[in-house]
Amino acid sequence: MTISRRDVLQLMFLGGGGAALAACGGGSSSSGGGAGGGGETPNTPGDGGGTPTPPPEPPPVARELPLRAGPLSGIGPLVDSGVDGVMIPEGFSLRLVATAGRQPVPGGPLFLWHPLPDGGAVFPMADGGWVYVSNSEFVPGGVGALRFGADGELVDAYPILKNTLINCAGGATPWGTWLSCEEIENGQVHECDPRGTPRQAQAHPxxxxxxxxxxxxxxxTASVFMTEDEGDGRLYRFRSAGRVSxxxxxxxxxxxxxVLQVLEVEGFENGAYMEDLESAREIRRxxxxxxxxxxxxxxxxxSRIQDGTGQGAPGTRFKGGEGIWIQYWPEGEQxxxxxxxxxxxxxVFFACKGDNRVHALDVDNDLIEVVFDNEQLISAGEDKFDDVDNLVVSPMGDVVVAEDGEAMRLMVMVPNQPAKILLRVPGGGSELTGPAFTPDGSRLYFSSQRAPSGATGILPLGRTYELTVxxxxxV
Incomplete structure (x- = not known):
């Protein structure tokens, strides 16, 4: 009989801690004070001794966050989409919406889709349509936008940021702007209006x-969480001083x-790394x-702190921080x-390509846990993931992670269980980037960053697709 750690916790929470531990071959109670294991019978009143009833034991301390899988965890085997050899689940459909070096809207204003499309997001518009924005991880960088009507027809394409360098990923704000991030040593965050012009973009040093x-x-919490693409990178939090127009x-x-801050996992301060996976898979403060x-x-x-003190700089080390997204639960469903x-x-879910881990950060309780890693959470028959990259959470609660390298897959993360493969792009040697859902979850946009492009279809500068769900x- 195989029982997961999550099964154990559920049984313990329902008062079956001793049975759960016995089923797993253990004989002691959990460190959180779970019931069972001691064999002692508490004193009860009415036995003539007048011994008071002891207070109930506190609930056991959780070892994993109570995360749930979304509906995409139920997808089946992949079939050929009929578009560029991309494999998708049966019943889904795929179309090519933009190719680097070509006009996304033929006959419209002269605007060529940018090279090396990277991170992206979707923004709803008042007429029922939407805008998909996409960074350019190129020199120069910038951001391009695809405007769709309410019927899904591509009606316009235009730039919203220019004159920047190597714009990798970013993030959508709740007030409807796009934060585009420069992946250079002196990189900054630039705020753009998906409906606007490049002149409106602002840098936020x-x-x-x-x-x-x-x-x-x-x-x-008035916070912006940010990843850093360095082997000794940190997870950052910018705590805003207030609200503005x-x-x-x-x-x-x-x-x-x-205030700009870095995260420190207790016991792994000043540049330490959580090497032991078993420990990292359990929540830590x-x-x-x-x-x-x-x-x-x-x-x-x-480097200056290390050279001057011989100690690491503040913050736990995360190897090659990549995609980040926040999942919310409304009141009554928490x-x-x-x-x-x-x-x-x-x-906050965030991926690290240096060790192929996805972390989950409980914002309010200040807890962190590794919820995906290559040593245990791979679907049967699938190769290990290579350089997990961009990440998105669907409106239905699915955590979707993109992959660089040779296999080039989008995977649906099922917390603490094997992942499901949502799609696979043939050829390798590229990156899957910019996954982003429409607000109703019916469409997912993404790019193959170095797919054949240009007027001749030879330049490896990228293509952008739409997957219909x-x-x-x-549901």
């Missing part, structure tokens, strides 16, 4: 200078005034520490995190 990869905003006219966070010299490139600051104060409201996988 207070959010730090480092090899920015991706960003995710939590309004409840945004470039699109809405009310957003003040991204020019606040975290703290946030102010960065030193936030106006300087952080890789240089870390699970209890046993043994901790707050229910599960918001979880059947209604049965959106």
């Amino acid at each position: 207070a959010m730090g200078r480092f090899k920015h990869e991706a960003a995710a905003v939590d309004m409840a 945004a470039i699109n006219g809405g009310e957003g966070l003040d991204l020019d005034n606040g 975290v703290n946030w520490v102010d960065v030193q010299s936030p106006d300087e490139p952080q890789s240089r600051v870390r 699970d209890t995190v046993s043994g901790f104060e707050h229910p599960l409201r918001a979880v 059947p209604a049965s996988f959106r």
